[in-house]
Structures are given as C-alpha cells and as structure tokens.
Amino acid sequence: MKAGPLQLxxxxxxxxxxxxxxxxLRLIAIVxxxxxxxxxxxxxxxxxxxxxxxxxxxxxxxxxxxxxxxVASSIVSAYLILSLGFSILHIAxxxxxxxxxxxxxxxxxxxxxxxxxxxxxxxxxxxxxxGNNKVNWFAICQQYNSFCKRVSGSLIGSYAGVVVLIxxxxxxxxxxxxx
Amino acid sequence: xxSSHSTKETGDIPIPITESKSSKKTPPVAAVSRWKKAFAAKxxxxxxxVSRWKRALGILDFILRICAIATTLAAATAMGTTNQQxxxxxxxxxxxxxYTDLPAFxxxxxxxxxxxxxxxxxxxxxxxxxxxxxxxxxxxxLLVFDTIAVPxxxxxxxxxASIVYLAHNGNSDANWVAICQQxxxxxxxxxxxxxxxxxxxLIFIFLVIVSAVALRRK
Numbered sequence: 001m002k003a004g005p006l007q008l009x010x011x012x013x014x015x016x017x018x019x020x021x022x023x024x025l026r027l028i029a030i031v032x033x034x035x036x037x038x039x040x041x042x043x044x045x046x047x048x049x050x051x052x053x054x055x056x057x058x059x060x061x062x063x064x065x066x067x068x069x070x071v072a073s074s075i076v077s078a079y080l081i082l083s084l085g086f087s088i089l090h091i092a093x094x095x096x097x098x099x100x101x102x103x104x105x106x107x108x109x110x111x112x113x114x115x116x117x118x119x120x121x122x123x124x125x126x127x128x129x130x131g132n133n134k135v136n137w138f139a140i141c142q143q144y145n146s147f148c149k150r151v152s153g154s155l156i157g158s159y160a161g162v163v164v165l166i167x168x169x170x171x172x173x174x175x176x177x178x179x
Numbered sequence: 180x181x182s183s184h185s186t187k188e189t190g191d192i193p194i195p196i197t198e199s200k201s202s203k204k205t206p207p208v209a210a211v212s213r214w215k216k217a218f219a220a221k222x223x224x225x226x227x228x229v230s231r232w233k234r235a236l237g238i239l240d241f242i243l244r245i246c247a248i249a250t251t252l253a254a255a256t257a258m259g260t261t262n263q264q265x266x267x268x269x270x271x272x273x274x275x276x277x278y279t280d281l282p283a284f285x286x287x288x289x290x291x292x293x294x295x296x297x298x299x300x301x302x303x304x305x306x307x308x309x310x311x312x313x314x315x316x317x318x319x320x321l322l323v324f325d326t327i328a329v330p331x332x333x334x335x336x337x338x339x340a341s342i343v344y345l346a347h348n349g350n351s352d353a354n355w356v357a358i359c360q361q362x363x364x365x366x367x368x369x370x371x372x373x374x375x376x377x378x379x380x381l382i383f384i385f386l387v388i389v390s391a392v393a394l395r396r397k
Contacts, residue, residue, distance in 0.1 A: 062350070063350065065341045065345075101388075101392055105388050111330060112380065115329075115337070118337075119334035119335070120341035122334075123283040123341040126282060126283070127283075127342070134276075134280040136356060137355045138354060166330065170322070170326060173319060173326075173390070176391060176394045176395055176396075177318070
C-alpha cells in the first residue's frame, strides 16, 4: 500500500476503498430502515365481525412499543440520508480525521436507538404470537393474522439496518487506525 | 638505514596505532557509561504529548469498564433474584412471579450476564492499552467487541423495558391486564434492573467513542 517513502498528509488508497464501501452500506441501511418504518406504519387490520359497541381493529399505535419503533426507525433513516453527504465527503478527501470520529459517534448513537426500537417491538411481537399463561396475556396473533405477519416482516428490515450500522462503525474504526 | 631497508622489504606504511591501543583498555567502561547516560535521559525525558493523551484515554477506558461491570452485574442480579409470591392462593395454583415467567426477562438476564463476563475478560486488554499507548491491534479488537456488545445490551434493556411498560400500564386494546397492581415488589425490582441496564448501555457507547478517538494516529 505504501509507495516509496511515507508522505505525511496523504492517506493510503485503501481509505478511499473503505469510504466507497461505507457509502454503499449506508444506501443499503437506508433502504432497510425506511422499508421497515413504512411497513409498520401502514398496518391496519379490521376484523370482519364487530359487536354493537366496539370494532376490532389493530393499528401500530395501539401498542406504544410499536409507536416507538416507527419513530426510532424514521429518525435513524433520516439521519442515514443526511450522513450520505459526509460519506461522499470522505470519498473525496480521505484524510479527514475529526469528521470520521464525529460520524462514528453519530453512527453509534443511531445504532443504539434502532436496536432499542427493534428489541421493544420484538418483545411485543413474541408476546402477541405466543401469549403468556402466567400473566394471563392472550396471544392476539390468532385473530389479527395479517397484522402480525406485517409487523414481523418489518422487524427483519430494521435488524438488517442494525447489522449494517455495526459494519459501518467497524469500517470507520479501521479507517481511523490506518490513517 | 635499517628503517629504510625494512620499509623497502615489507612495502607497507607504518600507521601509528597509539589511539587504538589506548582506547582498547577503556571501551567497556566507556560503553557502559554511555548506556547509563542514555537510559537515564530516556527515563526522565518528557513524554511526547501524543502518548500522554492516549494513555489518559486508556485510563478512562479502564475506569469506564469497571463501572460497566458493576452496572451490568447489578442489573442481572436484580432481575435474576426476583421471586415474589402473593399471600393468597386458590386450590389449583399459586400466584408467583419470577423472571422465568417472561421470555424477555430471561433474555435480559442472559444478555447482561454475557456483557458482564465479556467486560471482565476485556480488562487485561484495557491494561495493555494503558501500558503501551501506541498499540493498535488490542484497541481495534476492543472496538470490535464493544461495538457488538452495544446492540446486545440495548436489546436486552429495551425488550425488558417494553414488557415492564406493559406490566405497569396494561393494554386495553389487546386485553392485557396490568400485573403491577398485584405484584408490586416484583415490578419495582424489575424496573430498577432495566434502569441499571440502560446506564450500562450508555457506558458501552462511551467506551466505543473512547476507543475510536484513541485509535487516531497523530
């Protein structure tokens, strides 16, 4: 990677490859988190029977954990779209250090937020699928079938986003150490 | 005549070797004294500022790790030792609340225990990073494993927080009853464990940032 004597202030060409990979991973993460946020937010299942007083309808804002999941996914996907600019800057100028550290800090915070939302939604989905005999909580997935399937599918996208964010953090760390 | 005859015969030029002869006796002493001066100078030399702040970051990393061990193990213990039994019971079953009743709480205990065990095992690497501030391999490895530990702890804390919220408030749409009104002591203990786990997640995020800043080559 080094050509001749090491010049101060010139990054090795591997840093540019890392920056390009960083950009593409960010695109994948944007697609995953945005898709999962939209899939969860557009849930709306109404059961065909209803009594005189109440209608049996399931939406994402009936459960606060799902609301938190939608909000967290939206915030993280908005942050990832805004950080594409930083990523392009790192491709153009590969020897910036402070901006890479800032991006790593924000990526870590975004990953924590996304994982928090995903885990909260997963706990509720598990409860909805299986129920709990000890606390007398009934499994609602047996009635709201399509709602449950959609919610479970949207979790996959957000977990993929978490994995991609972990890879982004590791790439930033490697790029910082190679400088 | 003799000298000219000897030079003619041998053909080599006499080189005065008085210098080497005199220095042959004192090289060991001179060398040792030179080494002593150099070592003393290195010891008392002013540390370059780069290794000073890297060493400070290493010490901060070590202290944060100790705090995180305390919080994760406290959270796991508080959740793991829950056992509340209500004073009334029917003929068929007893009203008992345990952390094994809810799978999210089981995952919480396991996740926090794993994070605590990882932290204890990573303490020697943290000490290595203090002793040798310019090492990169150990710091990068700590960064990798800390980055994996952040989502683990956050997931455990968030899943348990979600169930705790449900236990406190219930959910009328899904017909889930708020159990905290009956199992009061259990709920308090579990809520405290979730708070401790979130503090541990925050400390882990700080650890990642400290490792990243210390990795910079300057």
